[in-house]
Amino acid sequence: MTQKTALVCGAGGFIGGHLVKRLKSEGFWVRGVDLKFNEHADTEADDFVIGDLREQSVVRSVVDRRFDEVYQLAADMGGAGYIFTGENDANVMHNSATINLNVLDACHKRNIKRVFYSSSACMYPEHNQLDPDNPNCAEDSAYPANPDSEYGWEKLFSERLYLAYNRNHGMECRVARYHNIFxxxxxxxxxxxxxxxxxxxxxxxxxxxxxxxxxxxxxxxxxFLYVDECVEGTTRLLRSEFEGPVNIGSEExxxxxxxxxxxxxxxxxxxxxxxxxxxxxVRGRNSDNRLIAERLNWAPEQxxxxxxxxxxxxxxxxxxxxxxxxxx
Ligand code: NAD
Ligand code: GDD
Incomplete structure (x- = not known):
């Protein structure tokens, strides 16, 4: 049997680092790409490219074969102290949108079908997250759209980009909305x-x-969702017949x-x-796991x-x- 291959964009980051370990434990040949190595652990990737995914030439060179699985986690992101101050809005939107435009199109041109995209609960409308005891983050509450940060607006745009490539170019991208992973x-x-x-x-x-x-x-x-459960939900979604978007988060x-x-x-x-x-x-936020339980027959529980x-x-x-x- 030929060894399966995976590309992890953002492999030097938190979730990407854990995902590489998981894919290696499953026997994949893994290429990671990031601006940097992970600060906290040596990478287990077979090939790790230090490169800027905003550059089309870099993206074309790392997407040089038909990977079985592509995970697009690279983004300009951070917690409340980074995305809610307003100071990083232009960079966040420009950097993350450019990465997504480049990676998705390169995958399409290589005839890669399955790409996982990590969207965020930050794309949900602010008006449904005003009551701290009763937020609404059901997937179908996304529209009319009203995220409270430019980070959330970029995630919403990119979700739509991946799903448009599914519709127009026969791709099979999978979109998850992560809820605060730790x-x-x-x-x-x-x-x-x-x-x-x-x-x-x-x-x-x-x-x-x-x-x-x-x-x-x-x-x-x-x-808050523990990273091992996030990785479990991520691989399950990519390998499923459900394109999403779907919450990957905890209901606690x-x-x-x-x-x-x-x-x-x-x-x-x-x-x-x-x-x-x-x-x-936002004042209140909680994952709503009814859809993931129904479509993947799985939900996190730790x-x-x-x-x-x-x-x-x-x-x-x-x-x-x-x-x-x-x-x-
Ligand atoms: P992270 O910041 O640890 O990892 C993202 C990685 O992307 C970083 O290592 C960064 O260097 C890399 N990157 C940024 N710009 C790049 C570029 N131009 N070229 C190449 N690499 C680049 O973040 P994370 O927590 O691992 O999150 C992974 C993904 O999940 C992100 O898309 C993030 O928006 C999304 N997400 C995370 C959370 C969470 O709570 N961690 C919640 C919702 C969504
Ligand atoms: N970061 C941080 N640091 N937050 C604090 C602190 C502190 O010292 N003290 C209190 N908080 C409060 C923040 O004010 C916020 O109300 C809440 O803790 C959660 O903050 P974060 O964990 O930083 O971010 P978030 O939940 O608002 O958004 C995060 O989760 C999204 C997905 O659910 C971000 O990481 C986003 O990038 C992510 O997409």
Whole structure:
């Protein structure tokens, strides 16, 4: 039997790094491409190309064969501190849209059928996410469109691009809407980190008896999906007959203050919460998993706490490692 091949765009990133490991464990020959290597783990890809997917020539050179599976995860992205300040809007839209236009067209020209595209829950309309206890993120609530960030508008445009190639060019692209993915080997400092990693870092660094800063009143809600379950849902969707768009997220909704309390309890420290102004995004968001359960006969189920324990352990370890390096 010939070995299956996969291309992972954004393989130097958080989810891409985990996906490469998964595909290797399944026996694939994997090419990764990214602007950079992953900062936290050596890549397991057979071939790793450092390249800029905004450049058509780079994209054509990495899409040089009929890969069995292509995963397009490369994007200019970050957490609330990156996408809700407004300062990065032009770059986010330009960079991510250019990547998607290039990768999809190169795949079409190579006669590749299956491309996975990672959209985001950020494409859902703001008006359905005003009530923190009752957000509506059912897939069919996407229109009339009204995302609260340019990042979300780019995701919506690109979703439509992939589905248009399905309709007009006979492709079989698959579109998922990820809901806040977290876990080890993700960004945990520098401004692009999301709430789970940011809160783990703050708690790990805080002295016993002190406080940590949490943006907003802490009553805003989200759900968070552990990266292994995200990768599971991703490969299942790509290999299924369902094109999506479909949510890949957890239905375990929690307020941000309760998430902070969970991390504090995991740490065993005596720490209080100081709510301060900061970029907040939508008031409430939760995955709605009815469609994925119906179409893929699968939905994630790991409790949030299990993943947060692993993530806190990993970030604490990174901080300790750095501390020891400085001391040596
Ligand atoms: P990430 O930032 O860790 O990974 C994205 C990777 O894309 C980075 O390594 C980056 O260097 C690379 N990249 C950016 N511009 C590039 C370019 N011009 N050429 C080549 N590579 C480039 O993010 P992630 O958390 O792994 O997310 C992966 C995908 O999933 C992204 O498309 C993101 O928008 C989407 N998504 C993620 C989440 C989440 O919570 N992590 C939620 C919704 C959607
Ligand atoms: N990042 C961060 N850091 N967020 C904090 C912090 C902090 O120190 N303190 C409180 N928060 C609050 C934010 O104000 C926001 O209301 C909430 O935690 C969640 O923030 P993030 O995890 O950064 O982002 P998000 O859920 O609003 O959006 C993320 O998820 C989308 C998919 O669901 C982003 O990563 C998007 O890029 C992604 O597409």
């Amino acid at each position: 876990g080890p080997e993700g960004t945990w400092e520098g401004g692009k980190e999301k709430a789970p990693a940011a809160l783990c870092r703050k708690v790990a660094l805080a002295e016993d008896g002190s406080n940590i800063e949490v943006w907003g009143d802490g009553l805003q809600t989200r759900s 909704m929690i307020s941000i203050n309760d998430l902070a309390k969970m991390v504090i309890a995991i740490s065993g420290k005596d720490i209080t919460i100081n709510n301060i102004p900061g970029p907040e995004g 409790p949030l706490k299990t993943g947060m324990e692993k993530t806190f352990g990993w970030i604490s370890g990174e901080i300790a490692r750095r501390h020891n390096q400085k001391a040596a």
